[in-house]
Every structure is written in structure tokens, then in C-alpha cells.
Amino acid sequence: MLFRSFRTISSSLHRSMPSKILVTRPLPPAGDIVLQRASQAGQVELITRAEDSTAPREWVLEQLRKGDVDGVVCMLGDKIDEEVLEAAGPSLKVISTMSAGFDHVDTAALKARGIALGTTPDALTDATADVGAMLVLMASRRAGEGIRAVADGKWPSMPWAPLLLCGHALQNSTVGILGFGKIGQLTLKRLLGFGIGRALYTTSKPGQALSPSKDYFNLLSSSSSPGGIPIEPAQSLSHLAAESDFLIITCALTPSTTNLINADFLAQMKPTAYIINTARGPVVDSLALASAVKEGKLAGAGLDVVTGEPNITADHPLVKEHRITLLPHIGSATLETRGEMAREAAVNVLAGLGLGEQWVNEVKL
Numbered sequence: 001m002l003f004r005s006f007r008t009i010s011s012s013l014h015r016s017m018p019s020k021i022l023v024t025r026p027l028p029p030a031g032d033i034v035l036q037r038a039s040q041a042g043q044v045e046l047i048t049r050a051e052d053s054t055a056p057r058e059w060v061l062e063q064l065r066k067g068d069v070d071g072v073v074c075m076l077g078d079k080i081d082e083e084v085l086e087a088a089g090p091s092l093k094v095i096s097t098m099s100a101g102f103d104h105v106d107t108a109a110l111k112a113r114g115i116a117l118g119t120t121p122d123a124l125t126d127a128t129a130d131v132g133a134m135l136v137l138m139a140s141r142r143a144g145e146g147i148r149a150v151a152d153g154k155w156p157s158m159p160w161a162p163l164l165l166c167g168h169a170l171q172n173s174t175v176g177i178l179g180f181g182k183i184g185q186l187t188l189k190r191l192l193g194f195g196i197g198r199a200l201y202t203t204s205k206p207g208q209a210l211s212p213s214k215d216y217f218n219l220l221s222s223s224s225s226p227g228g229i230p231i232e233p234a235q236s237l238s239h240l241a242a243e244s245d246f247l248i249i250t251c252a253l254t255p256s257t258t259n260l261i262n263a264d265f266l267a268q269m270k271p272t273a274y275i276i277n278t279a280r281g282p283v284v285d286s287l288a289l290a291s292a293v294k295e296g297k298l299a300g301a302g303l304d305v306v307t308g309e310p311n312i313t314a315d316h317p318l319v320k321e322h323r324i325t326l327l328p329h330i331g332s333a334t335l336e337t338r339g340e341m342a343r344e345a346a347v348n349v350l351a352g353l354g355l356g357e358q359w360v361n362e363v364k365l
């Protein structure tokens with residue numbers, strides 16, 4: 001509170017000075033143009049890097065320590081913690097991350113200092129749901145394994161055979177969704193087209209209907225989808241584990257979801273089941289998952305995220321397991337989506353600085 005009023009007073013004293021915004025890496029054009037316009041209008045001074053890579057932490061700290069930075073546009077690889085906020089000092093008013101998830105941001109530290117947080121949650125819902133559906137198919141149809149075999153020149157020694165690279169069908173399956181928010185709902189919506197039999201879900205917000213949009217089911221108050229299949233809340237995590245043929249993880253990473261999919265959970269799953277993760281790596285215990293697949297206690301997995309990313313090398317237990325398809329966190333990677341995320345991140349930082357834009361999304365801290 002005290003910090004917030006100090007900031008308000010200090011910003012009105014310096015109203016004619018441009019606000020300083022640190023942008024940790026070059027934004028796609030749709031976001032860059034928004035900030036360049038504000039810069040040309042004399043509203044902001046931009047601190048940027050020419051190199052398109054994750055900003056070295058030392059560079060970020062050094063820029064912040066020079067003083068007077070009002071806003072930061074960051075990515076999910078930039079850890080925004082107490083040290084960063086301390087380096088910025090009292091001038092910092094807003095962090096705007098070009099991501100939906102914000103587990104890389106210490107929200108308690110932001111709240112204590114009265115710093116606002118902007119995210120881009122809606123821009124990537126469809127793209128990430130697409131990758132969820134793709135991973136369901138890749139894992140169950142053993143596509144990753146097939147691609148590896150062909151690329152390694154092994155096709156001549158593995159001609160068509162009745163059971164070559166067979167997986168389990170989606171038709172009539174039970175799809176479990178851990179975290180039934182927008183991405184979870186739109187992933188399920190895509191799978192309805194494949195004739196699944198029923199869906200079970202968990203949500204941290206029971207009873208809360210999602211935004212009134214034609215894209216989302218209003219499922220939390222009804223018990224079946226437009227496709228007519230039963231869609232029900234799971235009675236417990238054990239119920240979700242035991243019943244799911246495909247368990248799709250689309251929840252946020254929080255202390256209560258960290259390591260939720262561990263050896264105990266996996267032991268309750270069917271040996272014919274698959275795990276799909278498009279959320280955050282640390283929801284799943286990587287070693288427990290790799291062992292379950294290796295030992296035939298689980299049929300396979302499709303992952304877009306993993307604990308320790310991007311430092312995952314060919315000797316990682318999940319990479320060594322051929323029935324696990326691992327993608328390098330590309331859930332939102334369409335040019336259209338990344339452009340919109342960048343635009344929203346730019347708009348959010350300007351909104352947080354009171355520079356004539358409306359928030360696309362301000363996180364309630």
C-alpha cells in the first residue's frame with residue numbers, strides 16, 4: 001500500500017518524463033509496433049536487447065540497477081523474484097509477461113511492493129489445445145517412435161506387420177482432464193471429434209462457469225457435452241487416475257499441483273493409459289513417469305513441458321523412452337498466437353503505467 005502511494009506521487013511529479021520499459025528480448029512485430037509507437041510519441045523510453053535469446057540474468061539486473069525502470073516486459077524464462085524487484089527499486093510499477101502461466105513470477109513479492117502483473121491468458125488457448133490433441137494422437141499412435149525409427153534408417157528392417165507400432169484407440173476412451181479451465185475444455189472439445197466415450201475432470205474452481213463464449217462448454221453446470229457424452233467431475237484424484245485412458249494435464253503450476261502426478265498416482269493408472277502434459281513440467285515427477293513407461297505400467301506419454309527445460313539432453317530418462325513424445329514447449333507456437341501474445345504483453349505494460357491502454361489481463365494479486 002505504502003509502496004503504491006509512493007509510486008503514484010512520484011509518477012505524477014515526473015509526468016513529463018517518458019516511462020522506462022525494459023524488454024528482456026525482441027518482441028514479435030505485433031508487440032514491438034505497440035511499444036515503438038509509444039516511444040515515438042515520447043511516452044516511453046525502451047531498454048532492449050538486439051539478440052533474440054533469453055536475457056542473461058546479469059544483464060537484466062544491471063539494467064534495473066541503473067535505476068528508474070517503471071515497467072518490465074518479460075518471458076516465461078525470466079525469473080522475476082525478490083532479487084529482480086530489489087534491483088529495480090521503488091520505480092517499478094508493472095511486470096508484463098508474454099505468457100499465460102506466471103509461475104516464474106514471485107507474486108507475493110510483487111503484491112508486497114504494490115507492483116502490478118499482466119499476462120496473456122486467452123491468446124494461446126486454441127494453439128495450446130491443438131498441441132494437446134496432437135500429443136494425444138502422437139502418443140497413442142506411437143508417432144514419435146515411428147518418426148525416430150524412420151529417421152534412424154530402421155524402416156527396411158521393420159516392414160508392415162499386424163502389430164507394428166500399434167497403440168490404443170481414442171474411440172470410446174475415457175479422457176481425464178486435470179485442470180478444467182479454458183485450455184482443458186478446448187482440448188476436450190477437439191477430442192470429441194474422435195469419438196471418445198466420456199470425460200472426467202478436476203477443477204480448482206468448482207461451480208464457476210467459464211466466460212460466456214461459444215468456444216467453451218458451460219460444463220460445470222451441465223453434465224454432458226454437445227456431443228452427448230458424459231462429462232463429469234472426478235470423485236477424487238484416485239478416481240481420475242484409475243478411470244482415465246488419457247490423462248491430460250492442463251492445470252496451473254501451484255504448490256498444490258507440484259509433483260501431483262507422482263509414483264503413487266501413476267501406480268493407480270491403467271497400463272494401457274497415456275499421460276499428456278501441456279501445462280508445466282513440475283506437475284509430473286519425470287523419473288516416476290519414465291520408470292512407469294519403461295516398466296510397461298503405462299502405455300506412453302506426450303509432453304510439451306518437462307521439469308528442467310530447456311536443459312534436457314538426449315540422455316534424459318524421458319527422452320530415452322521411445323514411447324514418450326517430448327516437444328520443446330511449443331504449445332503456443334503459431335505466428336498468429338505469438339504475435340497476439342506480444343501485442344497483449346505490450347498493451348499490458350502500457351496499461352500498468354497509465355499510458356492510455358486498457359489491461360488485456362491484470363492478475364489479481
Ligand SMILES: O=CC(=O)O
Pocket residue numbers: 076098099100101102124331332
Ligand atoms: O506455456 C506458455 C505460457 O504460459 O504462455
